[in-house]
Amino acid sequence: MKIPISVLVVIYKSNGEVLLIERADKANFWQSVTGSIDSLDEDLRIAAAREVLEETGIDVDALPAGSLQDMHHQIEYEIYPQWRHRYAPGITRNTEHWFSLLVPDDTQVHLAPREHVAYQWLAFTDAASKCFSRSNGEAILQLFSAR
Numbered sequence: 001m002k003i004p005i006s007v008l009v010v011i012y013k014s015n016g017e018v019l020l021i022e023r024a025d026k027a028n029f030w031q032s033v034t035g036s037i038d039s040l041d042e043d044l045r046i047a048a049a050r051e052v053l054e055e056t057g058i059d060v061d062a063l064p065a066g067s068l069q070d071m072h073h074q075i076e077y078e079i080y081p082q083w084r085h086r087y088a089p090g091i092t093r094n095t096e097h098w099f100s101l102l103v104p105d106d107t108q109v110h111l112a113p114r115e116h117v118a119y120q121w122l123a124f125t126d127a128a129s130k131c132f133s134r135s136n137g138e139a140i141l142q143l144f145s146a147r
Contacts, residue, residue, distance in 0.1 A: 002036045002086045004079070004094040007048040008136060009033040009068075010143050011056065011101045018127035018140055019109065021055060021116040029132040030120075032139065034096070045070065048099040056119075057110030058103060071098040071143065075135050098139045 010032045011019040023029040035051035037044070049060035049068060060068050074097045084092065109119050122130060124144045128137035 001088045003038075003040060004036070004087055004091050005040075006034060006036045006094055006096045007044055007051060007099055008096050008139055009048050009052055009099045009101050010071075010140050011052065011058070011103055012124065012143070013103060013105050013107070013121065015105065016124050016144065017121040018124045019056070019103075020120055020122060020127050020130060021109075021111060022118040024113065024115055024117045026132075030130050031132060031136050034136075036094075044097050045099070048097075048101075052101060055112055055115055058101070058107060060101065063101075063103065067102050069100045069102075071100055071139070073098045073139070073142065077135060096135070098142075100143050 018032070020030040020032065023031065033051050033055045035047065035054070037047045038050075045068065052058050052060055052068075074095055076093055076095050079087065079092055079094050111117070111119060124140055128140040131137040131140070
């Protein structure tokens with residue numbers, strides 16, 4: 001069963017382009033990297049780096065120190081009914097912690113085909129509006145408003 005504590009990682013380049021990935025289980029569901037912690041004692045930063053590697057093939061440990069940043073923001077949201085079966089009975093809400101990851105302009109993306117079927121780099125405003133999740137769009141806008 002999944003733990004209802006997750007991370008969202010906005011991956012971006014210095015030119016303001018943001019990576020969005022399309023879910024394999026829901027057409028036109030574009031999002032940033034997301035995923036739940038694996039255990040209650042897993043550090044959120046480690047979970048963020050793990051999810052980035054699993055979903056995009058980008059190794060945070062190979063990037064310059066400080067590339068992965070905690071945005072010090074979290075939200076709580078209702079888990080979509082179609083995904084509640086992944087959680088213990090009665091769990092309907094998730095707490096999501098936001099991170100950002102600055103990557104080199106020539107970063108290669110290698111999707112996990114069981115999870116995502118396509119990716120695109122978009123200007124941050126376009127990426128924010130394309131996200132299926134309103135809060136994902138807000139995370140992107142918050143990142144760029146602070147720069």
